[in-house]
Amino acid sequence: MTDAVTDPTLRAAELLKEHRESIDRLDAILVYTLAERFKHTQGVGRLKAEHSLPPSDPAREARQIERLEKLAQEAKLDPEFAKKFLNFIISEVIRHHESFKK
Numbered sequence: 001m002t003d004a005v006t007d008p009t010l011r012a013a014e015l016l017k018e019h020r021e022s023i024d025r026l027d028a029i030l031v032y033t034l035a036e037r038f039k040h041t042q043g044v045g046r047l048k049a050e051h052s053l054p055p056s057d058p059a060r061e062a063r064q065i066e067r068l069e070k071l072a073q074e075a076k077l078d079p080e081f082a083k084k085f086l087n088f089i090i091s092e093v094i095r096h097h098e099s100f101k102k
C-alpha cells in the first residue's frame, strides 16, 4: 500500500498542502483586516485634516507599540517583528494623512 499513511514523501506533500491552505486563509484575513484598519485611519485622517491636527501622534504610537509588544509576547510572535510591522503600517497611514491635508 503506497498512500499518505505509509509513504513519508506522500505524507509530507499532504502536510505541506495543508499548511499552505492555512497560510492562504490567514493571508486573506490579513488583507481584509488591514483594509478595515485603513478604513478607520482614513476617517481619522479626514478628521485631522478638517481640524488642523498634526498627521502623527507620537505619544499614541508609543502606547500602541507597548501594547503590541505585550500582545506579541503572549502570542509567541517576535515582539521586534511586531513593532517593525506596526511602524511600517503607521508610516503608510501618516503618508495618507499628509496627502489629506493637500
Ligand SMILES: O=C(O)C(=O)C[C@]1(C(=O)O)C=C[C@@H](O)C=C1
Pocket: 041, 044, 045, 055, 056, 057, 058, 060, 061, 064, 089, 090, 093, 094, 097
Ligand atoms: O490614532 C491616530 O491619531 C492615527 O492617526 C492613527 C495612527 C495609526 O495608524 O494607528 C497613525 C498615526 C499616528 O501617529 C498614530 C496612530
